[in-house]
Amino acid sequence: MKKTGIAIVGAGVAGSVLARLLSARTSEAGQNITIYDISRSYVKPCGEVVPARLVDSIVPSLGIPRPRVLNSIRRFVLSVGSETVREYKPRSVIWYSIDKSGWVNSLRNGLNVVYKGVNPAKLANRYGVVVDARGPFSSRGRKIVVWRAYAENPGLERDMVYIIMS
Template identity: 35%
Template sequence: MLKIAILGGGVSGSLLAYLIKKYTNNYVKIFDIKDRYIKPCGDIVPNVFEPPNSWPRKYDIKRFAFYLDGERVYDIQYRSTKWIVIDKWKWINDMRKEVDFSYVGNFNGKEFDMTIDSKGPYDLDRKVVYTTRVLLKTDKFDDEAVIEFNTKYTGFYWIFPSEDGVYNIGAGFIEDKNSRDLTLKYIKEKFGDREYKIVDIRGAPISISPIHETNYKIGEARGLLFPLSGEGIRPSAISAVKAFEAIKNGKDFNKYLSEELKKIHEAISVQHMFLKLYLNSSLSLRKQFLRLFFKNEILIDAYLEDKITFEGIAESVRSIKGGSLLRKL
């Protein structure tokens, strides 16, 4: 029997601990700074994966609208659910109740055979964007998900239906750390003539740079977050499943995860490449690129499911404008 410590009880840490406790004879304990999980985000997962311990579904999203500098430039409606809004807090806290827990200050590594890092971005060993998420209640409700880009900044605003009558609204930009003020200003612009009530407001950092040291790390601690969309729930959950498989089957932990998560790491690396290109582009070129992006339904679909690859974008750009914009980039 192994004694396993998991540092951080978020998506990946709590799921891994739950699976170890439920399906093996190993002992596992979560160490965290808080006894309840409360990290905010958009609570969105693409409808392409479900973990072994299913997450509670709050809302199905089929309609999307994209804005650029205040102008509605593209909208689409799918026949089937494209995104799922989950109750992430309930899902994680229910799993944490099933395993032993201690505050991270009480951690003694000598007591354990294996220590796994799932602390997310909180070691601050990478660049982060500081995001703010607001839960807003209103009588006038629309089931459309809104993503709005501003070419002056690198990042985006979002308005996601969270449940009937409640929106999940937020923002995160590399160039401006004060996402709270930006989000509140955005809400006034979008909801100024409507009655609404802010029921919760919280902030959190998310990773936007590559991670070089990945041994015994899972989830966002391992850098598993798509920088173009900010989506980290699904890749974190997948890393927990793969970590569980390695432990349960007696595999070399780091080697197994490197092999099994290779495609996700490659996709994230591609997104880091495009993020860097975008950061180094002029405002006019950013606007050209985004307008081009919104003309391609294939790219929109890939963006919504975090399936963007270099080959896919290059081919789509060539098919639209003969590669002229790609050559500029």
């Protein structure tokens, strides 16, 4: 049996962007792209802060929808416990907090998404290319290193983030 098409496992940012880019470039070649995800709606409790360059330059150059920017971050205070270690004030905005759930859900529109959990290795018999885009939290028991930081904004300054190491 000839293996054809592309399977992408994980419809988060990486998987959805890849599927959109491949769809735009392979539609004429007749490639079938299927993206698998365990959830119909992308929900991420953290990680909504992204580099401004990604939103302002890279996303438009790829021809994909721009995420909705919630805040522009212009100042950082890094603390360990209650001690301030460093304050950083760049000349321009270098980070945005975005509506990542809304962005990913909009990226999924128009894609061939199958909502079920799959093992990427088991798809290799059916597809010519299989991409595992599930992210670091799909390790299934293997130890992964995670750096933890908590971003807080007490509401006093809209463009400031406090990063507190635990």
